[in-house]
Amino acid sequence: MSSSSVLYDIPGPKARLRNRILGIVSIAAIVALLAFVVYKFDQTGQFEARKWEQFQYAAVQRELLNGLWATLKVAAVATVLALLFGAFFASARLSDKVLFRAPATFVVELFRAIPLLILIFFGYYVPLQYGWPIDKFWALVIGLTLYNGSVLAEIFRAGINAVPYGQSEGAYAIGMRKNQVLRLILLPQAFRSMLPAIVSQLVVLLKDTALGFIITYPELLFVGKQIGGRLAFGLPYVPTYLIVAAIYISICGLLSVLAWWLQKRLTRLPRTAAKPLPATQTDGGTGVTPL
Amino acid sequence: MGEFFRVLTDNASLFREGFYNTVKLFLIAGVGSLVLGMLLGAMRVSPVPALRAFGATYVNLVRNTPLTLVFAFLVFAVPKLDVNIDYFNSACIALTAYTSAFICEVVRSGVNTVATGQAEAARALGMTFAQVLTLIVLPQALRAMVPPMMSVLIAMLKNTTIAAGFSVLEAGAIPAYMSERGEPQFIVLTWIVIGFLILILPLVVLQRILERKWAVAR
Numbered sequence: 275m276s277s278s279s280v281l282y283d284i285p286g287p288k289a290r291l292r293n294r295i296l297g298i299v300s301i302a303a304i305v306a307l308l309a310f311v312v313y314k315f316d317q318t319g320q321f322e323a324r325k326w327e328q329f330q331y332a333a334v335q336r337e338l339l340n341g342l343w344a345t346l347k348v349a350a351v352a353t354v355l356a357l358l359f360g361a362f363f364a365s366a367r368l369s370d371k372v373l374f375r376a377p378a379t380f381v382v383e384l385f386r387a388i389p390l391l392i393l394i395f396f397g398y399y400v401p402l403q404y405g406w407p408i409d410k411f412w413a414l415v416i417g418l419t420l421y422n423g424s425v426l427a428e429i430f431r432a433g434i435n436a437v438p439y440g441q442s443e444g445a446y447a448i449g450m451r452k453n454q455v456l457r458l459i460l461l462p463q464a465f466r467s468m469l470p471a472i473v474s475q476l477v478v479l480l481k482d483t484a485l486g487f488i489i490t491y492p493e494l495l496f497v498g499k500q501i502g503g504r505l506a507f508g509l510p511y512v513p514t515y516l517i518v519a520a521i522y523i524s525i526c527g528l529l530s531v532l533a534w535w536l537q538k539r540l541t542r543l544p545r546t547a548a549k550p551l552p553a554t555q556t557d558g559g560t561g562v563t564p565l
Numbered sequence: 566m567g568e569f570f571r572v573l574t575d576n577a578s579l580f581r582e583g584f585y586n587t588v589k590l591f592l593i594a595g596v597g598s599l600v601l602g603m604l605l606g607a608m609r610v611s612p613v614p615a616l617r618a619f620g621a622t623y624v625n626l627v628r629n630t631p632l633t634l635v636f637a638f639l640v641f642a643v644p645k646l647d648v649n650i651d652y653f654n655s656a657c658i659a660l661t662a663y664t665s666a667f668i669c670e671v672v673r674s675g676v677n678t679v680a681t682g683q684a685e686a687a688r689a690l691g692m693t694f695a696q697v698l699t700l701i702v703l704p705q706a707l708r709a710m711v712p713p714m715m716s717v718l719i720a721m722l723k724n725t726t727i728a729a730g731f732s733v734l735e736a737g738a739i740p741a742y743m744s745e746r747g748e749p750q751f752i753v754l755t756w757i758v759i760g761f762l763i764l765i766l767p768l769v770v771l772q773r774i775l776e777r778k779w780a781v782a783r
Binding site for chain 1 (some may be wrong): 610612613614615616619625626628629630631632633634637638641642645646647648676677679680681683684688694697698702723724725726727729730737740743744749750751753754757758761762765
């Protein structure tokens with residue numbers, strides 16, 4: 275990007291000097307900012323051994339692992355259900371019959387417009403009020419499935435529509451049925467083109483499991499609050515949240531790298547007539563994905 | 566049906582206050598994240614490697630962090646650093662810090678949609694950097710940026726509900742109050758959904774109009 279940017283030419287001697295000065299000034303500013311943060315941490319005693327020592331205990335490590343396990347469990351169940359939900363509603367939206375298409379469009383557009391937390395509240399407060407025995411786990415799974423399933427339905431539909439029309443035309447011309455065209459021609463090509471977008475959406479799903487904190491489902495963030503609130507260790511909120519953040523960032527980061535790698539590989543070896551869908555997480559646009 | 570409307574009229578002041586704070590959060594964090602996001606976006610397309618690296622690091626860290634964690638850090642951890650911010654301002658900062666990473670990406674990819682040849686031709690005509698930027702690059706890039714920018718802002722409007730978990734009385738916090746009053750939660754939540762649809766609809770319509778009006782043929 276540095277050599278072929280739209281904004282500026284390949285720098286000459288004067289511009290190189292100016293860029294170097296700007297570079298030194300900005301490095302100084304960034305270092306000053308970091309130094310201020312470290313100073314503030316040190317001043318308020320965030321580096322005291324007392325605040326960090328409980329992370330050496332096997333019991334605390336097990337607590338964190340249990341939280342992580344609870345997070346991953348919700349994410350895994352919701353991923354499977356959301357993929358099924360998405361496949362079902364995408365195929366309904368792609369149907370020729372308005373009887374299938376219209377309700378599916380309504381459902382998908384509605385669930386994408388509702389804030390995810392409100393969807394989770396439907397599964398949490400309503401059963402709570404009537405004393406129905408619904409687990410917080412399922413309240414979270416239902417919310418995540420409805421929202422991410424609807425987004426995935428749109429990704430699937432866009433993926434199928436991104437396969438050039440000539441492909442299905444050609445398949446019909448050699449006598450294939452609608453079912454065969456979808457199964458043998460469109461899906462295999464569409465799947466490759468939408469894989470990066472699907473993985474990006476799964477990162478969003480994994481991040482959104484942290485909403486379980488608000489309905490007190492004991493996932494990673496909730497566990498972090500408990501560990502951070504221990505008076506005996508000097509209320510180590512800062513160290514705990516830094517550790518929790520590192521866990522989230524490394525897992526989501528790995529998935530994001532996978533999405534990026536898939537997209538790169540896809541552009542290098544297309545093996546599909548469809549253009550790849552972008553892998554950027556928009557984090558839930560509403561009825562508006564410009565595809 | 567009478568019950569359905571009764572829930573709204575009996576608790577009108579709570580609904581009004583909740584949605585008033587939601588809109589306030591949205592507007593403050595919207596302006597904040599547009600400013601910070603554009604600044605970060607400018608860093609990411611700048612010729613200075615240190616600034617580019619800083620922008621990229623910020624975006625990659627924030628995009629892979631749950632927003633709820635950003636909220637929790639501001640509300641529980643930051644006071645331990647002797648920095649005291651009230652709940653509403655913490656919510657504004659959390660939403661701004663998170664959303665600006667997405668705005669930054671929109672800015673960067675918007676600038677990258679402009680073909681290099683456009684700016685090269687402009688420079689060949691002898692235009693200065695300011696002229697290339699304001700007459701050639703930005704008019705084209707802005708058109709490509711607006712629809713995804715609106716998507717990010719709509720997502721942010723929905724994300725304001727997370728503040729409910731952190732002591733801000735906005736629309737998402739209404740159910741918690743209602744469970745004390747014993748109102749039927751299904752109806753309460755349905756009204757909140759209707760409220761959000763009313764807030765989101767104009768944004769979606771605006772986005773569709775801008776998208777159609779400003780489409781760039783390439």
